[in-house]
Amino acid sequence: MCRWRIELVLHLFVLAVLNSCGFIDLRPIEVSTVPAEAYSVLPESYSFVVIHFDTEMLKAETEGVVKIVSSLGSVETDTEWQGNDLVLKPVSSWLPGIRYVLRLSGTMYSKDGRDLFISKEIPFFAISPSPMPYLKSVVPSDGESTEVFSRDDKVLEFVFSESMDRRSTEAALSCDSMGDKIVEWLDDDHVLHVITGKTLSPWTSYRWSISEKALSRDGAPLARAVSGRFITDLDAEFPRVLKIIPLLKSEALGDWGCWLPADLNLEKGLGPSQGIGVEFSKPMDGESLKRAFSFEPSLPGRVDQLSATKAVYIPDRNPEAETNYTLKINGDIKDSGGLKMGNDNVLLFSSDIPQLKIMSFYSAEDTVILKPERGMVIKTYIDEAGGGVLRFTMHFSLPFKEEVQNDAAFRITLEPFFPGNLPPVSLRFVRWPYTDQIRMDWEGLQIGKPGESHYYRLVLPGGRNGMANGDGSYFKEETWFLIEAVGNEE
Structure with missing residues (x-):
């Protein structure tokens, strides 16, 4: 008998003996993955994660050992077996800049009776390894006291760590009660300015927030949602009336524009063709001044703002001769920062126009x-x-x-x-x-x-x-x- 035939017979004999005695297969289960190396980048939004085995596995037990996680939590996937390959398909698209981790932890079993205890983590990215953006700073800071911003003023300045996608960031930004949102981008879209569409109210808390839906230019979402507030309570001085005097129209310009003081105070009387000058302690809101003056009995007219702190009420007609009047300046009038005067200012005066006799x-x-x-x-x-x-x-x-x-x-x-x-x-x-x-x-x-x-x-x-x-x-x-x-x- 040839030598090789003798060796074959011996091998067959050994195998028969081993099987008859209950010995198991000691060969290790070979496992490979896609992604294969740490910090690999999957190329597409829906690229598959694959675990490849060199033998047929028990499916349910193997699937229980596999998980994909990120800073946003567990990643939901659909699983599918293709031969000896376990294929994980993301339900939602991968997000660029997110650090994902393929985690294999536990014991897996093959159908031929072998088992493998594994503890392995493979971090990876998808689409782009660019980092997730975050908000580096905001002005005013959270809880800061500020002045009262007027219409078209810059209210907020956000500085991001990455160049941001304008459309998604603006959609993710919420600014409560600030009117129409007007934005301005600077510094290669790292800096976002928010401009108010209306004059804000004094002594009011204004809130803002940016959700994770804000994306970087590379598509990476904001690392975490951010929010804050500021309070328009920096100005604590309420406006008040300093003086009320009768004025005469003049061709010369002075402290009261084209009007000259006719007397030191209105209580001495208002004469023919005269206006009523009022000086305030602070710059005033022109719109509220238009509705500030009322008279008893009625004395219709209009208000002209002469400067930031001075205004004149111009009657449409002369006051009634030898008549007593009550002037009320409404306490709801506001300064340029929105603070109200608070209390009505009331003054009694007489017409300085005698009756004919x-x-x-x-x-x-x-x-x-x-x-x-x-x-x-x-x-x-x-x-x-x-x-x-x-x-x-x-x-x-x-x-x-x-x-x-x-x-x-x-x-x-x-x-x-x-x-x-x-x-x-x-x-x-x-x-x-x-x-x-x-x-x-x-x-x-x-x-x-x-x-x-x-x-x-x-x-x-x-x-x-x-x-x-x-x-x-x-x-x-x-x-x-x-x-x-x-x-x-x-």
């Missing part, structure tokens, strides 16, 4: 009546031969401006009063010898008869729409007299 009435016969009373009867000589002419002069308490003299004169009326059959009269002559005196000639009057007096009603209309001197003064009410027409013999 008649100082004297005298006729052609030099009959003088001083301060004639409303409704009194005045006997007056009539030149009947000259056409029934009544001549008289009235002296007023105040001068009339030249531009209103004609209008004022033609507002005066003279009409037959008694008896009812008297013919109408007409104005024949009018002249202003002085700015405070008017001379008038009326014709067509008839002298009374024995037992029948003739009366004519002389009327000077009152009120704001009546007879006015052009400087804001007018008769408080309609002023009238009864002219009794008499002849020389009376």
Whole structure:
């Protein structure tokens, strides 16, 4: 028999003996993985992780030994066996910059009865090994007290460790109650500025947050969600009124713009064509000033802001003559930082505009009546031969401006009063010898008869729409007299 045949027979004999005695297979189970080396990079978002065995394994027991984890927790995968390969398919895509770990820990069994205890960890990345970005700094810092930011001010500055993807970062950023979010990127997208879309409120806590959905330019998510707040309570001084004075329009410019102080305070009175100047202790919000002034009785007008701390209220018309007013400046008005004044500022003042009065009435016969009373009867000589002419002069308490003299004169009326059959009269002559005196000639009057007096009603209309001197003064009410027409013999 040949030598090789003898060796074959011996081997077969040994194997038969071993099997008959219950000996097991001592060969080790060979295991390899994809990724094979630590810190390898999987190329695609859904690249598979593979554990390869050199023999057929017990599937359930083997799957229980395998796990993939990251800083975000366990990674959910779908498992599939392809021959002797255990294939792990990620349910969600791999994220760049995340450090994943393939962990094999426990005992695995092959179908031929062998087992393998394994404890092995293989860290790896996917798509890109770029690190996850994180927020290096933010201004203002969490809990910091700040000024009150105005519209279009830079409110927040975020500095990131990596260049950020603009779209995802802006979507992940939340800024509560700051109006429309306006952003500005700087320093190769490492720095993000947030600009407020409205003026913020004082003494208010504003919160912000950035979620992990913010990605770096390489697609790596923010290492962790961040949040913070700032409080607009740095300014603790409330605005207040320093002075309220009457102002006169001027062509010269001064501390009050094109207005000049007419007096030291408003309590001394507000004159014709004057405005009301108010000085505040702090720069004020122009919009709130527009609604700050109210008057009792009403005095409509508008507000012009002359400077950061000064404003003027310009009445649409002169105040009522010899009238007391109450001015209220609303406590809800705000300074430029949004702080409210708090308490209403109330001031009592009087109109510095006197009412018109008649100082004297005298006729052609030099009959003088001083301060004639409303409704009194005045006997007056009539030149009947000259056409029934009544001549008289009235002296007023105040001068009339030249531009209103004609209008004022033609507002005066003279009409037959008694008896009812008297013919109408007409104005024949009018002249202003002085700015405070008017001379008038009326014709067509008839002298009374024995037992029948003739009366004519002389009327000077009152009120704001009546007879006015052009400087804001007018008769408080309609002023009238009864002219009794008499002849020389009376």
